Amino acid sequence: MKPLTIRSKKLGEGIPKLCIPITGRNEPDILEAAGRISGLPHDAIEWRADHFRDVTKPEKVRRILAQLRQILPDSLILFTFRTMQEGGRGDLSAENYLALNEMVLRSGMADLLDLELYTGTDLMPEDLLASSPLHPLLSLARQKGIPVILSSHDFEKTPPEAELISRLCLMESMGCGIAKLAVMPHTKKDVLALLSATLRASESLSCPIITMSMGPLGVISRVGGEFFGSCLTFGTSGQASAPGQLDAEKLADLLRLLHT
Numbered sequence: 738m739k740p741l742t743i744r745s746k747k748l749g750e751g752i753p754k755l756c757i758p759i760t761g762r763n764e765p766d767i768l769e770a771a772g773r774i775s776g777l778p779h780d781a782i783e784w785r786a787d788h789f790r791d792v793t794k795p796e797k798v799r800r801i802l803a804q805l806r807q808i809l810p811d812s813l814i815l816f817t818f819r820t821m822q823e824g825g826r827g828d829l830s831a832e833n834y835l836a837l838n839e840m841v842l843r844s845g846m847a848d849l850l851d852l853e854l855y856t857g858t859d860l861m862p863e864d865l866l867a868s869s870p871l872h873p874l875l876s877l878a879r880q881k882g883i884p885v886i887l888s889s890h891d892f893e894k895t896p897p898e899a900e901l902i903s904r905l906c907l908m909e910s911m912g913c914g915i916a917k918l919a920v921m922p923h924t925k926k927d928v929l930a931l932l933s934a935t936l937r938a939s940e941s942l943s944c945p946i947i948t949m950s951m952g953p954l955g956v957i958s959r960v961g962g963e964f965f966g967s968c969l970t971f972g973t974s975g976q977a978s979a980p981g982q983l984d985a986e987k988l989a990d991l992l993r994l995l996h997t
């Protein structure tokens with residue numbers, strides 16, 4: 738795995754990067770969260786724009802991105818619109834999902850963009866490589882020098898290890914900057930499957946990887962995932978964006994303790 742440097746943060750090397758999601762429904766709540774986060778240990782924020790009630794108004798989205806940059810000048814800004822199919826609140830057609838992300842890419846106001854691997858498609862995984870509707874956005878992102886996280890989420894279960902690895906490989910083959918998986922464990926073996934897939938994929942892929950096993954069972958993957966090849970972990974301030982996220986300050990302490 739080759740580290741990826743974005744605005745002086747090196748993902749894939751050293752202590753895992755800490756990302757705090759912002760899930761406000763309106764502008765004051767979003768900016769209040771950003772202000773709070775500015776006083777907390779973190780490397781990145783994830784603006785979960787699927788929670789924002791005016792997400793279909795491009796000028797409002799750009800205004801928030803500009804204000805986030807002002808409040809958090811040194812943080813990486815990750816833009817994510819998480820669809821309902823993948824555990825988020827987002828309810829846009831595939832066309833509008835692509836248009837929203839294209840607008841954000843063209844604005845140059847986000848440092849990283851999360852795109853869902855299975856966006857708007859009934860294609861079989863083997864056809865995604867040739868025909869995914871994400872390809873135009875992935876090329877635009879390359880032109881703009883903005884890394885894309887290709888992501889896949891399963892809030893119901895943990896697919897078998899081989900399937901997890903093949904998803905991560907597909908993401909890299911499609912040209913992502915970072916490959917990301919979040920899955921739900923029901924047993925300790927599910928957690929091991931996720932960690933083992935992370936280790937094996939990080940040994941063979943060249944892009945950095947972010948993985949997590951959600952819920953209370955998976956918490957070890959949020960604290961110690963880096964030992965298996967995951968380069969970033971999500972912690973909360975206020976509302977969690979997924980089950981199992983730890984408080985950001987406690988998580989930062991744990992990460993420091995484990996990586997000294």
Ligand SMILES: O=C1C[C@@](O)(C(=O)O)C[C@@H](O)[C@@H]1O
Nearest residue numbers: 758817919949951971978979
């Ligand atoms: O994909 C992820 C990971 C996540 O689902 C988690 O489990 O921490 C949280 C989401 O906000 C983020 O987009």
